[in-house]
Amino acid sequence: MRANKSKRAPSDRTVGRLTLYRRILNEIADDGVKHVHSHALALRAGATAAQVRRDLMVVGYEGTPRRGYGVAQLISALTSFLDEPGGQPVALVGIGNIGRSLLAYFVGRRPNLSIKAAFDVDPQKIGRVINGCRSFDLSELDREIEAQGIRVAILAVPASEAEQVARRLVDAGVVGILNFAPVALHTPPGIYVENVDVTMSLEKVAFFSRRKKARTAG
Amino acid sequence: MRANKSKRAPSDRTVGRLTLYRRILNEIADDGVKHVHSHALALRAGATAAQVRRDLMVVGYEGTPRRGYGVAQLISALTSFLDEPGGQPVALVGIGNIGRSLLAYFVGRRPNLSIKAAFDVDPQKIGRVINGCRSFDLSELDREIEAQGIRVAILAVPASEAEQVARRLVDAGVVGILNFAPVALHTPPGIYVENVDVTMSLEKVAFFSRRKKARTAG
C-alpha cells in the first residue's frame, strides 16, 4: 500500500479518536491479541470501520489485507505520532475540587504527560507535595513554568480568574490549555484551547432526554 | 420578523451553545444590562455573531433590529426551550473521586437539574446524605430510579463496570447518560450518551502543543 504523504494537519476530532484507538489497542495487547481489524476497533471505539481506516491514514502505518493491523506496530506508530518523545510536563493551576481529582487521576496514568507543578493562591495548599507533584504559590507560576519548560497547562480556577491566568500562562510559554472554567478564553492565535464544561454536557443530556419514552424494562 | 417554524431537531452542537448563551445572559442580567447584540454574545461565547443568530433561530424568540435581544426575554425563551418545566432529577452512579466532585459542584448550581440519588457498591459510602443527596447501594438502583422517575444519569464508575451499569440504567428508564468512563457505551437507539473523557482531552491538547513555538513573553 502507498505510504502516507502527510497532507495536512489532522482534525481535532481525528486526533481525539486516535488517542482512543491507542487506549483500546493497549487493552487488546494485554489480552495477548496480535492483530485487529478496523471493524473490531470501530466496535470498541463507537465508530465505523471506514472512519477508523480514514483516521489511521494520518499516522503512517498501514495494515495488511486479510490480517488487519499489527497491534504492537499500530500502538507504536500511534505513539510516535501522538507523543512528544521526551514526554511533556504539564502544569495545573487551581487545586480545588477539580484540581485535586485530576492530580489523583493522572498519577501514573499517562507517563508521557505527568503533572509537574501545581499552583494555587491558598497558602494552605502551597509548598506541599500532592500525589508526587509540588505545589506553588500562584506568584511563582511564570518562573516555574519557564524553568521547567512547560507548554501544556490545565486550568481549573474559578471562572472570574480564568482569563487572567490564561494570559499569564501564555506569556510564560504555554501553548496548549485544557480549560475547566466555564468561560471562553480569548487567547492569541496559535494557542490551542480545549474546553471541558460539565454543566454544558449535563444540560445537553437533559435536553435530549426531554419527552423521550423510557424503554420498557427487560 | 417571521416566526420560527420548528424545522427539525437542533443539533447537539447548537444545544450546547444555547446553554452557554443562557449562562452568559444570566451574568449580563446581573449587571443590570437590558439588551444585548448578537455580536456581544458571540464575543463572550467564543463564537461568531452569525452563529449566535443561527443558533437562536430554533428557540422561537426574535430580537429587534438595532436594539438586539431583550436579555430577560431571551433568558426566558431559552429556559422554556431547554428546560423540562418541573425540573429533571438526576442519578449519579459511582461515588469516587469524580462522583464526589460532581456532587459538590452541582449542589444548587442548576436547580432544574439536581442530583436526587447516588449509588455505589462500597458499604462505607451508602446510606448517607452527601451534599443533600441520599446514597444507596447499587442493588437499589433500579427500584430507586423507577420510584423517582429519573431519566438522566451520570455514570462515574470504573471502565470495567460502565457497560453493565449503563444497561441497567436504561432498563430502569434512563434515556440520557453523561458518561465519564473511558469506554464507548453500546446503548439502544434513542438513548442519548455524552462522553466526558479528560484523558482524551489532555492528550489532544498535548498533541496540538507539539513543536509549537512559545510566544515571546510580553
Added chain:
DNA sequence: ATCACGCTGTGAATCATTTCACAATTAGAC
C-alpha cells in the same frame, strides 16, 4: 503455484455545520 476471499486505503459522494451576504426592519436623529 494458483486461486478466491475478505480486508485495506482512498476517491468520490453525501451529509452536517459554519460563514457569507443581503433584504427587511426599526430605533433614534432631526
Added chain:
DNA sequence: GTCTAATTGTGAAATGATTCACAGCGTGAT
C-alpha cells in the same frame, strides 16, 4: 414625518466531516 445607520433573520455558498463503494492486494487454502 422622514431619513439614516445599524442590526436582525435567513437563503445560499463554503467549508468540514463522515460514509460509500470499490480497486487492489496479501493471506491462507488447496
